[in-house]
Amino acid sequence: MKQFDVLVAGGGPVGWACALACARALGSKNSAPRVAIVDREQGGVVGPVSVDAPLSRRVYAVSQRSIAQLGGWNVSLDRSRTATIEQIVVHTAACATPALTLGAADRRTEAIGAVIEHEALTARIAQAAQAQGVLRIPGECIGADCTGESRTVELADSSLLRAKLLVVADGRESALASSLEIAFTERSYERRGVVAHFQIDTPHRGDARQWFLPDDTILALLPLPDVNGAPAVSMVWSVSESRGAELLAMSAEALCEAVSAATDGSVQMSAVLQSAVAFPLALKRMPDPVADRVIVVGDAAHAVHPLAGQGVNLGFGDAQTLHDVMAAGHKQQIDLGSALLTGKYRRQRYAPTLGLALTTDLLARLYNLGQWPTLKPFADTGMQVLGRLPAFRRLLSSAAA
Numbered sequence: 051m052k053q054f055d056v057l058v059a060g061g062g063p064v065g066w067a068c069a070l071a072c073a074r075a076l077g078s079k080n081s082a083p084r085v086a087i088v089d090r091e092q093g094g095v096v097g098p099v100s101v102d103a104p105l106s107r108r109v110y111a112v113s114q115r116s117i118a119q120l121g122g123w124n125v126s127l128d129r130s131r132t133a134t135i136e137q138i139v140v141h142t143a144a145c146a147t148p149a150l151t152l153g154a155a156d157r158r159t160e161a162i163g164a165v166i167e168h169e170a171l172t173a174r175i176a177q178a179a180q181a182q183g184v185l186r187i188p189g190e191c192i193g194a195d196c197t198g199e200s201r202t203v204e205l206a207d208s209s210l211l212r213a214k215l216l217v218v219a220d221g222r223e224s225a226l227a228s229s230l231e232i233a234f235t236e237r238s239y240e241r242r243g244v245v246a247h248f249q250i251d252t253p254h255r256g257d258a259r260q261w262f263l264p265d266d267t268i269l270a271l272l273p274l275p276d277v278n279g280a281p282a283v284s285m286v287w288s289v290s291e292s293r294g295a296e297l298l299a300m301s302a303e304a305l306c307e308a309v310s311a312a313t314d315g316s317v318q319m320s321a322v323l324q325s326a327v328a329f330p331l332a333l334k335r336m337p338d339p340v341a342d343r344v345i346v347v348g349d350a351a352h353a354v355h356p357l358a359g360q361g362v363n364l365g366f367g368d369a370q371t372l373h374d375v376m377a378a379g380h381k382q383q384i385d386l387g388s389a390l391l392t393g394k395y396r397r398q399r400y401a402p403t404l405g406l407a408l409t410t411d412l413l414a415r416l417y418n419l420g421q422w423p424t425l426k427p428f429a430d431t432g433m434q435v436l437g438r439l440p441a442f443r444r445l446l447s448s449a450a451a
């Protein structure tokens with residue numbers, strides 16, 4: 051049976067980031083692999099993404115803080131698959147002009163963040179992780195038992211792997227966390243995130259734009275790299291289940307018209323580049339993402355409404371904390387799966403994950419679920435007034451970036 055210090059289950063962006071974090075913390079580059087990842091993705095996300103490949107439908111707004119963190123771990127973004135976010139522009143129903151604009155200058159950095167497709171991001175993190183000595187094991191985890199001073203993980207092909215610490219990163223539906231009986235709460239928003247890419251008429255200038263619309267839907271348009279020499283954006287429109295079904299059933303022309311109309315004509319969609327798909331939106335939270343020799347990370351531990359575009363960034367925060375905790379444990383020669391270290395992780399991640407869950411949930415209730423309609427005008431006005439204060443702008447742009 052193969053034995054590792056850390057075994058990561060799940061090869062999404064957060065799983066690979068955690069594997070890289072642990073390998074860097076343990077300095078396993080030139081020795082036998084101490085960190086391994088079970089990755090069930092077919093086709094190997096580890097290969098480079100071809101320049102000519104059409105942009106994938108799944109893109110993330112990655113904050114400047116996450117970019118700096120990954121850069122410090124030798125992950126360079128694939129610039130051909132990335133668009134810089136220069137400015138965040140928020141519109142509310144109450145106001146013809148933007149209620150809030152946040153630029154890189156508010157934070158005194160070059161940019162607020164970047165929009166990058168899932169495959170290119172994951173591939174670059176995976177390359178850096180493997181260069182750091184992480185072993186990729188193709189397969190699917192089906193269970194994990196605690197045996198003395200290690201966790202034994204069983205794969206679908208019946209092979210067994212053993213590690214001092216198991217990091218569960220198998221996404222929002224996490225079958226592994228369920229099999230370990232780690233408690234969580236999940237509340238459906240009964241809303242769909244409708245995602246599509248569009249070609250647009252005029253350059254986006256790096257604006258990430260969001261509309262809190264009067265029909266209690268939230269529309270976000272993120273800048274994309276030019277497609278065939280033309281400007282493009284990625285849409286996430288948080289709508290009711292029935293409106294989601296209507297949008298999916300529309301012709302390309304009708305969808306372009308509907309989205310352009312929702313922006314009040316300020317952004318004109320000229321063609322659909324990636325047809326619309328819809329994702330169910332939910333708030334998931336694991337009050338305690340730690341069990342005996344197990345840490346649960348990423349969406350497996352916490353999934354939030356996409357209105358703040360922070361889900362993957364929260365997972366990269368998990369990876370940073372895991373790095374710091376593992377590095378300290380390695381230095382002090384503490385058992386890497388010990389309750390001392392996992393408890394340290396639990397304490398450090400409690401406030402950031404709870405804070406983002408509460409903030410996004412509050413905004414979703416106010417602007418997407420139509421709860422507290424009498425409060426909405428006050429929130430709109432508050433955003434406009436506070437949005438003029440430099441200190442508040444700095445605070446918000448740091449939170450976003």
Ligand SMILES: Cc1cc2nc3c(=O)[nH]c(=O)nc-3n(C[C@H](O)[C@H](O)[C@H](O)COP(=O)(O)OP(=O)(O)OC[C@H]3O[C@@H](n4cnc5c(N)ncnc54)[C@H](O)[C@@H]3O)c2cc1C
Pocket residue numbers: 059060061062063064065088089090091109110111112189190191192219220221222225226243244245286329330347348349350356359360361362363364365
């Ligand atoms: C509509 C929408 C828009 C979003 N937009 C943004 C955005 O702009 N910015 C942002 O930061 N976030 C965004 N998010 C959130 C983001 O998608 C997630 O936070 C992110 O994907 C979480 O990454 P992860 O690695 O934890 O999970 P995942 O990306 O779900 O990866 C989990 C991995 O585990 C694998 N796996 C599952 N089960 C097993 C198993 N048993 N054995 C082995 N492997 C397994 C899966 O195949 C997958 O590769 C958005 C979400 C939605 C729904």
